[in-house]
Amino acid sequence: MLTVPVRQLGESERRAVERLLDHDPFAGAQVAERIAARGLSWWRAEGRVLGYGARRNLESLCWLGGNLTPVLASDAAVAAFADLLAGEERLCSSIVGRADAVLGLWDRLSDTWGPARDVRPNQPLLVTDTLPPVPADPEVRQVRSGEVDRLFPAAVAMYTEEVGVSPLAEDGGRSYRRRVNDLVRTGRAYARIVDGKVVFKAELAVVTKRTAQIQGVWVAPEWRGRGIATAAMAAVVRDALLRVAPTVSLYVNDFNLPARRVYERCGFQPIGTLATVLF
Template sequence: MLTLPVRQLAEADRAAVERLLAAYPIAAAQVAERVAIRGLGWRADGRLYGYGSRRQPEAVLWSGGQVSPVGADAAAVAAFAEMVSGQPRVCASLVGESGAVLGLWDLLRPAWGPERTVRADQPLLVVETPPAVAADPLVRQVRPDEVDLVFPASVAMYTEEVGVSPLGDDGGRGYRGRVAELVKAGRSYARIVDGTVVFKAELAVVTRHTAQVQGVWVDPSWRGRGFAIAGMAAVVRDALRRVAPTVSLYVNDFNTPARRVYQRLGFRQVGAFATVLF
């Protein structure tokens, strides 16, 4: 077997890893937040592999509940695939820069397949200035005592977006914990009318470079009335003021209504993601 320059990284490599991640301030946000919060020691909730020299890796691969490559060219993708293909698949998804994710999946599919779906083109968008459109004044941060109110909306959003329920074998305890965590951190937003969540969104990832929005959802009976654009305008304004210098997200290429909303809010494309779901 060909010896490849891949190794598991540890806390001693953290400075080098952070330099690499800083070169991809938007695309690497998900990995960067995990490293910032958990580090690379025993507390980490996954493993980080590095490709290249011991002093400064050229690319990294996060492997945990999600697998995400950062900075990986074809040689790095091949090296990472060889490293992890002998391990059982424990992740629920592969997410990251489209070329790297699709290349990785081509090599991993024989060992890890089949996939449930592949979303090959997800424009990666960013905005640095407050939107020119009016913000919904009723969109606000969700309070800790409203977790039970927003949780069903979160389940509906996840099921609609991913195609499966997040409740799983634990009856939703793990997913509810994640919803509650975002609420407690002041990263969950909603417009609530008479006990109904009309609009919701979360800052699912926050780094010193960007706040990444996920979970954007409008109740089906309220759609078509402009709540998405006004709600997102409120989220973007608050995130830029209070959280990070940019707001970012990635969206399915086939979701034309959402892409129109983000265009009107001033988002511009800076790359493309792909997601493989199991």
């Protein structure tokens, strides 16, 4: 009798899952944050965690919720996850994680889950644990609770520009506005506001005991080319390191050369490559 190595994990295996996530604290940060907050019970976690390997030798994970995220997935694990998932309806909006695993999954799932709206195969994963070597913009600060209405249009513009669809298309943007509200409420949203308008924004979209992951970096179009991004990012990184986590991480599209130069000036170093498949 053949034993299927993939299984859905539950709370009883939480320690093994956390140990595995500690081996890839940056690419697996989003999964680690969700499990730390909600555990492994699917009705609380808003997703399932699949495991590959023997019960006493967990080798790989795969988070399946709004996103599909493989963590430390070997070729054998990728094949096993894909075999299971190919028989299910696709409910996730993206596949994101280490490039080799994501592209391996997509190669096996594309016939049943395709087509993709976009495939981004090369997204450098960057990390820093030192304060930026460049001056920080003193006008970049945490967004206050009464400033959500100012931040929200900038957040929508960033999302639409980056992802290629508007977050207002689904449920009129109510769920996205809740997300923006949560980021402001928890002190994770940063902005520079000039004459009542957001000209720079970024947020700590993921926070774990190991890292704060920056996402949503955006400069208003009319302010681009003025050189404000480096000092603005330095302010975010500095606050995150001093107040939130021992490292700061992010990932960026390989073709976004201006952003990559900004991150390099702020002290980020590459530690791997992610990939994203968007539906």
